[in-house]
Amino acid sequence: VARVVVAGAGMAGVQTAICLRDQGFPGEIILLGAEPHQPYDRPPLSKAVLLGAADGSAFEVDFAGLRVDLRLGSRAEALRPAEREVITSDGPLPYDRLVIATGAEPVTLPGSAGLPGVHLLRTLDDANALRPVLAARHEVVVVGAGWIGAEFATAARESGCPVTVVEAADHPLAGVLPPEIAEPMRGWYEAAGARLLTGTAVAAVEPGSVVLSDGTRLTAGAVVVGIGAHPATGWLAGSGIALDEHHAVRADDRLRTSLPGIYAVGDCASFPSARYGERLLIHHWDNAVQGPRVAAANLLGGDEVYDPVPYFWSEQFGRFVQYAGHHTAADRMVLRGEPGGPAWSVCWLRDGALAALLAVGRPRDLAQGRKLIERGALLDETAVRDAAVPLKNA
Ligand code: FAD
Incomplete structure (x- = not known):
């Protein structure tokens, strides 16, 4: 070669x-x-x-x-x-x-691409274009309560911007998490002073405002689209x-x-x-x-298989959110602590083995869980529920 x-x-x-x-x-x-x-x-x-x-x-x-x-x-x-x-x-x-x-x-909002005041957040140019919006404390409407929407809303609130987040689904992070876990995250937005409107689609973006499907008109100094x-x-x-x-x-x-x-x-x-x-x-x-x-x-001539335990983190509303593995709705969800509390985790078990784990402010759970997922370890459900006991093999 x-x-x-x-x-x-x-x-x-x-x-x-x-x-x-x-x-x-x-x-x-x-x-x-x-x-x-x-x-x-x-x-x-x-x-x-x-x-x-x-x-x-x-x-x-x-x-x-x-x-x-x-x-x-x-x-x-x-x-x-x-x-x-x-x-x-x-x-x-x-x-x-x-x-x-x-x-x-990034996916664009139909009809809004290129309109003045409508932003995406994928590139350095996008971030640079948004810095003056934050510095001027413009009123912002964020479309999408996914990872990017939540992180942008966090930064905008920290900068003192009035923030409204519009989400078409019934709860934040709807694409990745079930309502039992994601519904309490509503409180994260509230505590940060961000308004979260769920179950509401954007009908149109106009200069200076966003029109929702129910006719509501939101004032928007800037619109940030984070829909995937x-x-x-x-x-x-x-x-x-x-x-x-x-x-x-x-x-x-x-x-x-x-x-x-x-x-x-x-x-x-x-x-x-x-x-x-x-x-x-x-x-x-x-x-x-x-x-x-x-x-x-x-x-270069090797023969290696790629089959990682996926991992990511997000920093939102003062919380460190981490996820390892991969789960589907068919996996058994076991709570470890109370979503809504300051620190908790969720495990997903498949045939008794740990398939995935979400940790909010519990980095040790994440580190231990990641290793258990890698090993395909079997877990005891009762022990998993006890947040005081470290995650370990059954
Ligand atoms: P990219 O980063 O998209 O890089 C692809 C590059 O290819 C780009 O620079 C693009 O300009 C260039 N390119 C595209 N088309 C062409 C072409 N035809 N010819 C030449 N060049 C081209 N992940 C986490 O796990 N945790 C986080 O907290 C987190 N935060 C994020 C925050 C933001 C704002 C964004 C946008 C992403 C975040 N991610 C996060 C996701 C993570 O950044 C991506 O998964 C990662 O960047 C993927 O890397 P990549 O090289 O595959 O793709």
Whole structure:
């Protein structure tokens, strides 16, 4: 292999380049980044960067020292697998191996994209555009009570902005958590002084206001849309590469795509998990850090399976929320402490084994739980319920 092209210079793309060098690849590495900025980390964008506590979150990576040819402002626009070429905004680029790491793009609210005062929160440019909104304490309407909406609302309240969060579902984090757990989170918004309206859809965004489906008109100095993200794979159209039903690159358990010599990592790719018996599409930081090591090893001739225990965290309303594993509605939910209290966890058991765990202000539960999930350990339900007893094997 003489040349590896990595499309996308976010966490997954940058980690791929680093791992290739760590694992001894001597050849050429070309890292394409559509954005003009030095590659940066995204989680701080809804936290320190937004609050102005940090100016940026650029990775401390010496690309020149690693002999990585970093091409900023260069976008992959098409893939021609027969020619082994990526068509970029700077022209055709041949590759021997290609790693697809183009991440995800936020879902926009129909009819609102590009309207003045309507913001997304995915990129450094987005965060920079929102800083003056917070500094001026504008009245903000947040659309979506998911992870991004909650973190943005947290920062906006800390900055003293009046905040209304509009959520179409009946409770926050409806896509990921059942009402028993998520309903008490309503109190987090209240305590922070943010108004949360659930079961309400946005009908229209107009200059200076948001109109809800019941006719209510909310004043909005700014609107922040946080209604999810989808894989940034539009550029692969017509290439013949297999995508899944979410338009993620359909990787196999070794992070190989359906086309020879092409791998996929991070937010843009799904992979089959034997651990969970289903295909996973993970939009969290840890997956963008872990996947690239396996993809790089396999690209260099290895044979490693990628089947992680997924992990992520969120910082919202003064709480540290962590989740490890993966659960479905069919798994048995066991509470460990009282949701609504300051610190509690929830375990999901599948056939008696720990499948997933959510910890709010209980990092030790998370650390112990993560190891138990990895081992497929069986847990005693009564012991799990006792928050004073450390999580351990039955
Ligand atoms: P991305 O970070 O999306 O990077 C992909 C890169 O590819 C981008 O820089 C993009 O510009 C570039 N690109 C796209 N298309 C092309 C193209 N055609 N050609 C060239 N380049 C292209 N996760 C957590 O676990 N905890 C958190 O607290 C957390 N907070 C977050 C806060 C925010 C505001 C956001 C947006 C995300 C957060 N995440 C968090 C999720 C985490 O940041 C992502 O999972 C992670 O960034 C995924 O990395 P990635 O490299 O796969 O994709």
